[in-house]
Amino acid sequence: MPHLQAADVTFLQLRNTVFCVSCELISYNNSSKCLACSSTALLSLPHLLGGSLGHQDRARLIDDEVIDSVVEKILETNELGREVPTSTPAFATDEMILHPGTTVACRTLPHALPQLQPAMRWIVERASTLTGADGAALAMARQGQLICHAHAGTSVPDLGVALDLNRGISGLCARTGVSWRCDSPDSDPHVDRARCRDLGTQSVLAAPVSHLNSVLGVLEVFSSQRNAFSDQDVATVQLLTGLLVVAITRGGRVPGGPAAILNPAC
Numbered sequence: 001m002p003h004l005q006a007a008d009v010t011f012l013q014l015r016n017t018v019f020c021v022s023c024e025l026i027s028y029n030n031s032s033k034c035l036a037c038s039s040t041a042l043l044s045l046p047h048l049l050g051g052s053l054g055h056q057d058r059a060r061l062i063d064d065e066v067i068d069s070v071v072e073k074i075l076e077t078n079e080l081g082r083e084v085p086t087s088t089p090a091f092a093t094d095e096m097i098l099h100p101g102t103t104v105a106c107r108t109l110p111h112a113l114p115q116l117q118p119a120m121r122w123i124v125e126r127a128s129t130l131t132g133a134d135g136a137a138l139a140m141a142r143q144g145q146l147i148c149h150a151h152a153g154t155s156v157p158d159l160g161v162a163l164d165l166n167r168g169i170s171g172l173c174a175r176t177g178v179s180w181r182c183d184s185p186d187s188d189p190h191v192d193r194a195r196c197r198d199l200g201t202q203s204v205l206a207a208p209v210s211h212l213n214s215v216l217g218v219l220e221v222f223s224s225q226r227n228a229f230s231d232q233d234v235a236t237v238q239l240l241t242g243l244l245v246v247a248i249t250r251g252g253r254v255p256g257g258p259a260a261i262l263n264p265a266c
Helices: 045-049 064-075 114-131 168-176 193-199 231-250
Strands: 017-020 026-028 042-044 105-108 135-142 145-153 180-182 203-211 214-223
Touching: 017 045, 105 114, 114 135, 114 145, 114 214, 114 231, 145 168, 145 214, 168 180, 168 203, 168 214, 203 231, 214 231
Parallel strands: none
Antiparallel strands: 017 026, 017 042, 105 145, 135 145, 135 214, 180 203, 203 214
């Protein structure tokens, strides 16, 4: 590593310093858009760190106990929701959950990754409601394929369906390891138009579930409206995939659990 001179270093005050989720650059910025890529998906560093550190005796760090506590709450089925009292489809049995305060039914693939099913249901429900989507789906890697393990809402892939890694936004997301957004299937060359037509989808947002430079799965949200998702929605879905990775890595090794499907080149 070359020795840095004073002229090579840029110092930034914590105040008004932001991190852009889209281009992953940190800048001193008091506007609502990234100065490099014009994205509005900005995260304030003072907000992430819990405030200015200038007048504190020491930095407030998030330790493992706090993270474990959050994950445990996610993984507790009785806190995530209750079973739907109506008739349940045969393929879902007791895996269909209706979360309190919402009308979004969440389903998981029976007997697949049992320790992660509560977390997967929570993730797809949050992805659907927070982005205002019609539905959300979570595909996880299994035996070299990307299989739909959980979904919420409407206009979503069926549970157990294998997604084509060589087609569509989900395949592109899995191959590249980066998030992709489609505002209209008519103008986006990357989308699988036939799949969008079958689902009645006009807008799609996909984010990879990545760990140690490998893709474990893809989280997607769908809408029947064009231009339905914003840069803020991209950031939201990315944060949810990160939370799922925490649940996977801290929830213990799951027999037959998810394995990396790809090692993205980028």
